Amino acid sequence: MTGIISKAYAHAKKEYPYECCGFLIGSISQGEEPAIIDYVPADNEDLIGNRAKHFYIDPLKFYELEKKYAEQGLEIIGIVHSHPDAEAIPSSEDERNMIPGLLYLIIEISNDAHISKRCWKKDLNTMQISETAYSIN
Numbered sequence: 001m002t003g004i005i006s007k008a009y010a011h012a013k014k015e016y017p018y019e020c021c022g023f024l025i026g027s028i029s030q031g032e033e034p035a036i037i038d039y040v041p042a043d044n045e046d047l048i049g050n051r052a053k054h055f056y057i058d059p060l061k062f063y064e065l066e067k068k069y070a071e072q073g074l075e076i077i078g079i080v081h082s083h084p085d086a087e088a089i090p091s092s093e094d095e096r097n098m099i100p101g102l103l104y105l106i107i108e109i110s111n112d113a114h115i116s117k118r119c120w121k122k123d124l125n126t127m128q129i130s131e132t133a134y135s136i137n
């Protein structure tokens, strides 16, 4: 496990039983697998009562991060969130909100500290959602 996933897992554990959320930062070059260089945690700004089942990231946070990393030739290449006591499969709400082309890493976490992850993507052309073979370590 590299630092990126360790950071995301630590965040998911800290926020449990609420959903954590954050960004995968990296670079994408044509025809190559994206290179992820960092995990940046974000605040789950959903209503407190909803945080166990939903997450919401302020769009301004996207904008600020995009601007900050663009100067280094980097961008947001994925969104991470956790599913406390639920499978790491996109909910219907997740599916609706997915931005095509971005990686969606979902972390399954349970109260016995079992933790695992799956990664999803909405296709830019077909809008179909499928699990990616891309593994983030």
Ligand SMILES: [Zn+2]
Binding pocket: 081, 082, 083, 089, 090, 091, 094, 106
């Ligand atoms: Zn979800």
